[in-house]
Amino acid sequence: MAWEKELFNYLHGGNLxxxxxxxxxxxxxxxxxxxNINPLGISPKIKEVIVKNIDQLSHYPDPECKEVKKVIxxxxxxxxxxxxxxxxxxELIYLIVQTLKPKKVLIPxxxxxxxxxxxxxxxxxxxxxxxxxxxxxxxxxxxxxxxxPGIDLVFLCNPNNPTGTFLHREEIxxxxxxxxxxxxxxxxxxxxxxxxxxxxxxxxxKNYDHLIILRSLTxxxxxxxxxxxxxxxxxxxxxxxxxxxxxxxxxxxAQIAVREVLRDEKFISKSRSFLLExxxxxxxxxxxxxxxxxxxxxxxxxxxxxxxxxxxxxLQNKLAKKGILIRDCSNFRGLEEGKFIRVAVRTRKENxxxxxELKLILK
Amino acid sequence: MAWEKELFNYLHGGNLxxxxxxxxxxxxxxxxxxxNINPLGISPKIKEVIVKNIDQLSHYPDPECKEVKKVIxxxxxxxxxxxxxxxxxxELIYLIVQTLKPKKVLIPxxxxxxxxxxxxxxxxxxxxxxxxxxxxxxxxxxxxxxxxPGIDLVFLCNPNNPTGTFLHREEIxxxxxxxxxxxxxxxxxxxxxxxxxxxxxxxxxKNYDHLIILRSLTxxxxxxxxxxxxxxxxxxxxxxxxxxxxxxxxxxxAQIAVREVLRDEKFISKSRSFLLExxxxxxxxxxxxxxxxxxxxxxxxxxxxxxxxxxxxxLQNKLAKKGILIRDCSNFRGLEEGKFIRVAVRTRKENxxxxxELKLILK
Numbered sequence: 001m002a003w004e005k006e007l008f009n010y011l012h013g014g015n016l017x018x019x020x021x022x023x024x025x026x027x028x029x030x031x032x033x034x035x036n037i038n039p040l041g042i043s044p045k046i047k048e049v050i051v052k053n054i055d056q057l058s059h060y061p062d063p064e065c066k067e068v069k070k071v072i073x074x075x076x077x078x079x080x081x082x083x084x085x086x087x088x089x090x091e092l093i094y095l096i097v098q099t100l101k102p103k104k105v106l107i108p109x110x111x112x113x114x115x116x117x118x119x120x121x122x123x124x125x126x127x128x129x130x131x132x133x134x135x136x137x138x139x140x141x142x143x144x145x146x147x148x149p150g151i152d153l154v155f156l157c158n159p160n161n162p163t164g165t166f167l168h169r170e171e172i173x174x175x176x177x178x179x180x181x182x183x184x185x186x187x188x189x190x191x192x193x194x195x196x197x198x199x200x201x202x203x204x205x206k207n208y209d210h211l212i213i214l215r216s217l218t219x220x221x222x223x224x225x226x227x228x229x230x231x232x233x234x235x236x237x238x239x240x241x242x243x244x245x246x247x248x249x250x251x252x253x254a255q256i257a258v259r260e261v262l263r264d265e266k267f268i269s270k271s272r273s274f275l276l277e278x279x280x281x282x283x284x285x286x287x288x289x290x291x292x293x294x295x296x297x298x299x300x301x302x303x304x305x306x307x308x309x310x311x312x313x314x315l316q317n318k319l320a321k322k323g324i325l326i327r328d329c330s331n332f333r334g335l336e337e338g339k340f341i342r343v344a345v346r347t348r349k350e351n352x353x354x355x356x357e358l359k360l361i362l363k
Numbered sequence: 364m365a366w367e368k369e370l371f372n373y374l375h376g377g378n379l380x381x382x383x384x385x386x387x388x389x390x391x392x393x394x395x396x397x398x399n400i401n402p403l404g405i406s407p408k409i410k411e412v413i414v415k416n417i418d419q420l421s422h423y424p425d426p427e428c429k430e431v432k433k434v435i436x437x438x439x440x441x442x443x444x445x446x447x448x449x450x451x452x453x454e455l456i457y458l459i460v461q462t463l464k465p466k467k468v469l470i471p472x473x474x475x476x477x478x479x480x481x482x483x484x485x486x487x488x489x490x491x492x493x494x495x496x497x498x499x500x501x502x503x504x505x506x507x508x509x510x511x512p513g514i515d516l517v518f519l520c521n522p523n524n525p526t527g528t529f530l531h532r533e534e535i536x537x538x539x540x541x542x543x544x545x546x547x548x549x550x551x552x553x554x555x556x557x558x559x560x561x562x563x564x565x566x567x568x569k570n571y572d573h574l575i576i577l578r579s580l581t582x583x584x585x586x587x588x589x590x591x592x593x594x595x596x597x598x599x600x601x602x603x604x605x606x607x608x609x610x611x612x613x614x615x616x617a618q619i620a621v622r623e624v625l626r627d628e629k630f631i632s633k634s635r636s637f638l639l640e641x642x643x644x645x646x647x648x649x650x651x652x653x654x655x656x657x658x659x660x661x662x663x664x665x666x667x668x669x670x671x672x673x674x675x676x677x678l679q680n681k682l683a684k685k686g687i688l689i690r691d692c693s694n695f696r697g698l699e700e701g702k703f704i705r706v707a708v709r710t711r712k713e714n715x716x717x718x719x720e721l722k723l724i725l726k
């Protein structure tokens with residue numbers, strides 16, 4: 001199967017270098033719908049602060065990320081000692097596995113493939129909970145809870161990548177109470193929750209010491225090239241993670257960029273309202289196209305099942321020739337090969353171009 | 364002992380945030396002799412290329428670092444498939460341990476403490492080979508080779524941090540042949556070898572598949588804030604490391620900076636001749652001061668033993684009040700507490716200021 005071949009081969013959305021090589025197109029001709037990044041680009045304040053501080057690159061970055069933690073603590077209203085910064089939330093996925101050393105892990109699939117990659121160790125067994133297409137790929141509490149006995153660690157991505165499904169607080173809470181009671185760790189990956197901030201569990205780690213929240217700081221803020229994310233957990237667990245962590249994984253510019261961007265209320269509120277509106281527009285327009293099923297999105301990307309003869313790979317190739325990159329979801333474990341794609345929400349102009357090219361291809 | 368207390372607590376040179384807090388001084392008043400970084404600062408070409416490419420931060424960095432690998436391959440004349448990039452060479456230390464899963468490791472001490480931190484796992488035992496002060500802390504082949512039976516992995520830092528001792532090619536070669544014969548992996552950390560490039564083993568991995576070389580790209584190029592280093596090993600081992608590696612650990616700006624700096628022959632040759640000359644000057648001047656022993660340096664830092672009544676901590680504190688940071692070596696395993704310091708080679712003006720303040724303190 002495709003995921004076996006590619007799981008360990010850096011196959012993610014947003015791999016522009018590989019796309020440029022594969023389709024022989026230049027970077028300036030690419031519109032990237034394959035990675036779920038804020039299409040408004042980088043806040044001008046970020047550019048300013050980076051240019052102003054380039055000379056500081058001659059010092060090591062603060063390994064403890066103190067100033068960033070203070071800003072995050074203030075912005076999200078969580079305690080300083082519950083926060084750990086990482087080279088993207090991805091570093092923290094690996095760090096959590098190395099620190100907790102789980103023996104048996106439960107992962108609902110399809111989902112972000114780095115959980116499985118991080119568990120690539122002969123001493124760990126993985127139970128996959130295959131989400132059902134007929135249930136719209138939603139995690140069912142009735143189904144997941146009976147699977148918990150014997151498990152040490154659960155990964156749950158909410159909103160889920162690539163399906164875009166979203167579990168509301170009251171449902172997640174059932175799971176959180178259960179893992180707490182059973183002393184099973186739950187990594188709740190909220191990398192795409194920015195449009196539903198009020199539903200985040202980020203403030204709940206003080207009540208549940210087996211809950212760990214992961215957050216990205218680069219998707220919503222349009223800075224994936226910089227690499228920074230954070231985790232929130234009990235102060236005891238955060239201390240244990242720090243012991244295992246490599247010291248300088250978060251570079252200096254990422255640290256100052258985040259300190260700046262979290263103060264940039266204008267950029268944040270503009271991005272949020274833009275993405276909420278554009279996601280709705282794009283979803284409606286995509287839904288009007290025949291020959292596929294469009295899943296209702298809860299984040300800045302849209303999951304689609306192709307129903308006709310065209311395969312996801314064919315569609316990906318045809319669009320790529322027009323400079324449009326999409327995510328063929330064939331290498332997600334738990335998804336039928338050739339049938340599913342994921343498309344990021346971009347600017348109105350880019351989304352319209354996408355719709356136009358798509359209609360020409362499907363005609 | 365101090366190293367036990369601090370080993371896991373990010374205690375390294377160059378932690379300016381901690382120094383600012385501890386001594387209540389502002390960043391612009393600090394001259395940092397505690398981290399071994401090229402004091403000429405950042406090449407103007409690097410600044411240019413960063414400013415020009417800030418907008419590209421809205422894309423993920425290339426997880427395979429293809430373009431950087433091509434440039435490194437050309438510059439060091441080594442094969443592309445023998446190279447792996449990391450978030451500093453430090454990420455690679457951890458990655459090597461996770462991938463090779465050694466049971467018994469040999470480390471000559473005192474040395475860089477991240478080797479020991481990376482081995483912090485109950486299933487790994489460490490044999491420390493304590494280097495002798497009366498042998499100028501030099502690794503003796505007659506002593507290390509009998510210690511190899513039963514060992515899976517050896518870490519050797521050359522030039523060694525913090526002692527600045529340097530083993531020449533013919534000596535290292537004795538060890539390399541022995542580890543190869545016994546199928547023991549040797550991580551030869553050449554993070555500080557830039558002033559002795561001709562003695563590097565970087566081209567030897569094609570002859571010895573149990574040899575792994577680590578190189579920093581930020582110390583000599585004055586960019587520690589960016590985080591990038593690389594490892595060189597057999598193509599088989601590099602493939603195995605790639606499977607375990609987190610995908611985007613090397614950020615976009617680090618990748619373009621290295622592509623630029625390795626082409627900047629003027630900056631490289633200027634830095635090399637400057638450091639060679641200044642190291643000699645600083646070493647001679649420091650040697651003229653009574654009350655301590657100065658070890659002959661082989662890299663851009665100088666190792667000193669205090670012989671009088673002043674402790675390394677006292678000296679560190681007194682100099683810090685003048686805005687001068689040095690590295691108190693008390694937390695290096697294998698060094699007598701309170702007796703050793705490490706001082707980076709900086710610009711002539713800064714080195715003279717150091718000598719002046721030092722003489723006032725020692726008087």
